[in-house]
Each structure stands twice: as C-alpha cells, then as structure tokens.
Amino acid sequence: xxxxxxxxxxxxxxxxxxxxxxxxxxxxxxxxxxxxxxxxxxxxxxxxxxxxxxxxxxxxxxxxxxxxxxxxxxxxxxxxxxxxxxxxxxxxxxxxxxxxxxxxxxxxxxxxxxxxxxxxxxxxxxxxxxxxxx
Amino acid sequence: xxxxxxxxxxxxxxxxxxxxxxxxxxxxxxxxxxxxxxxxxxxxxxxxxxxxxxxxxxxxxxxxxxxxxxxxxxxxxxxxxxxxxxxxxxxxxxxxxxxxxxxxxxxxxxxxxxxxxxxxxxxxxxxxxxxxxx
DNA sequence: GTTGACCTGTGTGTAGCACACAGGGTTTAC
DNA sequence: GTAAACCCTGTGTGCTACACACAGGTCAAC
Numbered sequence: 001x002x003x004x005x006x007x008x009x010x011x012x013x014x015x016x017x018x019x020x021x022x023x024x025x026x027x028x029x030x031x032x033x034x035x036x037x038x039x040x041x042x043x044x045x046x047x048x049x050x051x052x053x054x055x056x057x058x059x060x061x062x063x064x065x066x067x068x069x070x071x072x073x074x075x076x077x078x079x080x081x082x083x084x085x086x087x088x089x090x091x092x093x094x095x096x097x098x099x100x101x102x103x104x105x106x107x108x109x110x111x112x113x114x115x116x117x118x119x120x121x122x123x124x125x126x127x128x129x130x131x132x133x134x
Numbered sequence: 135x136x137x138x139x140x141x142x143x144x145x146x147x148x149x150x151x152x153x154x155x156x157x158x159x160x161x162x163x164x165x166x167x168x169x170x171x172x173x174x175x176x177x178x179x180x181x182x183x184x185x186x187x188x189x190x191x192x193x194x195x196x197x198x199x200x201x202x203x204x205x206x207x208x209x210x211x212x213x214x215x216x217x218x219x220x221x222x223x224x225x226x227x228x229x230x231x232x233x234x235x236x237x238x239x240x241x242x243x244x245x246x247x248x249x250x251x252x253x254x255x256x257x258x259x260x261x262x263x264x265x266x267x268x
Numbered sequence: 269g270t271t272g273a274c275c276t277g278t279g280t281g282t283a284g285c286a287c288a289c290a291g292g293g294t295t296t297a298c
Numbered sequence: 299g300t301a302a303a304c305c306c307t308g309t310g311t312g313c314t315a316c317a318c319a320c321a322g323g324t325c326a327a328c
Binding site: 148150151153154158168169170171189194195196 | 314315316317318323324325
C-alpha cells in the first residue's frame, strides 16, 4: 500500500493530480488507521496509469469515469471507448482548424506590422496596428 | 447612447459577453438615470469592436486591458502589442503541436482498434483497447 | 392589466489541475 | 526533547471567457 507521494512517483502523476482524482471519485484509496493517510493499492496504481494513458488519447476525466463505471459493472467499456474517441477526434480536428486559422491571422498581422511604425492613440484609434486588420 | 442589446447587435457580440466586459472593467458605460440601464457610447461601440478584433488575433482580455490602459494614458500601445502577439504566436505554435500530436495518437489508436474485438474487463484490465496503446 | 422582451445584480458552472492555508504526522539529526 | 525537512489531511480559491440561472424591475404593445 502506497502514500500519495509513492504513487505519484510510480505512476508519473503529480500528487495534486492524484488528490484531485480522489476528490472527484476516480480513485478510492483506503486509510492508514494510525495517521489517516490515504493508502493506494496495486489496483489504484493500475488505475492512475490508466488515467494517464487515456488522457494521452484525448479522453477527458469524465470519459474515464464512464470507462471505470463500465468496468466496475463487469461490462465491456469498448463500445463506449470507440464512440468517445471518435467524438474527441472530431472535436480535436475542429480545434486544430481554429488554431491553424488563428496562427495564419497572427502571422499575417505580424508580417504586415513589420512595415508599420508605432502609432499614437487618438480619439478615434486605440491601437492602429490592430485596427489595421480587417 | 445604446442599451446592451443595441450594442450587442452593432458590435456583433453577445449581451452576456458585453456584460462580462463591463464586469471586468473593459467597458465602463454610463447609466440611464430613470431606470438604471447601462448606456453605451460611440466610444464603447469602438472598444467592443476592438475587443472582437483583438481576440481574433489571439489577444486575451488581459492583453486587451493593457492595450486600453496604454491608450488611456496617451501612450502608444504598439510596442506592447508587438511583444504580446509574438508571445501568443509562440504559445499557439506549442498548442498546435500538442493537438497535432494528440490527433496522431488518436488516429493511430482508432486504426489499430478496428482490427480488435471488444474485450471484457477483468481483474487485470480495465479497457484493453486503451491499455494496448503504449 | 397582461404578456413578452428587455434590463439589473449576483452567483454558479465549465476542465483539470496548481496553489494556498491551517494544522497534524514522521523521520532524522542534534 | 527540539528543530528541520518532508510528508500528510481537508478545504478553498484561482485560472479563461464566457453561458446560464435566478430574482426582481422596466418598457412597449395589446
């Protein structure tokens, strides 16, 4: 049985993150009856590593909760996992497109501003650099 | 002088966003003495449009506050604007790389899982699909 | 007067933590 | 025994940019 710090090292996860997972119910450690410290089992090690792996594949903590619940019920989480990752893939694509578009706008602006001197604010303009962009 | 809704339409910004900007001090409308409604000036229209434009170039609301403060002080915000956008460009690049890497991992997993049947949870595995990924 | 649209101030939720704070526990060295 | 360093606990707040909720007031049209 391990303390927070010990699990942290083994599972390559910060103590704060582990405490957070306990708080939201993803991990349910037992207690040292002597000092009240949380004691994490081998199962908890497994789960913490799983959380890291799943997060690395784009699953949210809510998603992971769903997967754990399936597992506790003895049901296969696989269909849900397949659905969820398809959703997360679509969302990530949208987000990537947004960031790409933003990057374009920023690069174009920076390039354009290279040939523009610093301006002064006046009653009509706050920052003419930004205002020069449509 | 305009109400929240009127400004919302002209500046293509939700009423909630405008109220949020007032709350955080980006906009400082006057008041209708009769009913207490906020009254936004032409300057506020200008600022709201500016906020939209600057956000579209990756500036955060905090960044925009800094720009406004320079402007109120009669100082050129341009040097700050140049610095900030360079920061935001770098940050966006990092974020884009992260999302690209995530997309790769997700695509690879989805492809791999196509040839794997659904599995059942057991004492050692929570979800073998996810656990099959390094 | 009633209704629907608008306004206000105030508070909460969103995701996944990191950090803060107050206080208790453990180990080691002096 | 004391102190320091490290750890633990529970609880709360902050971060970003809003969207939404709630209770209550205002305005215009019917």
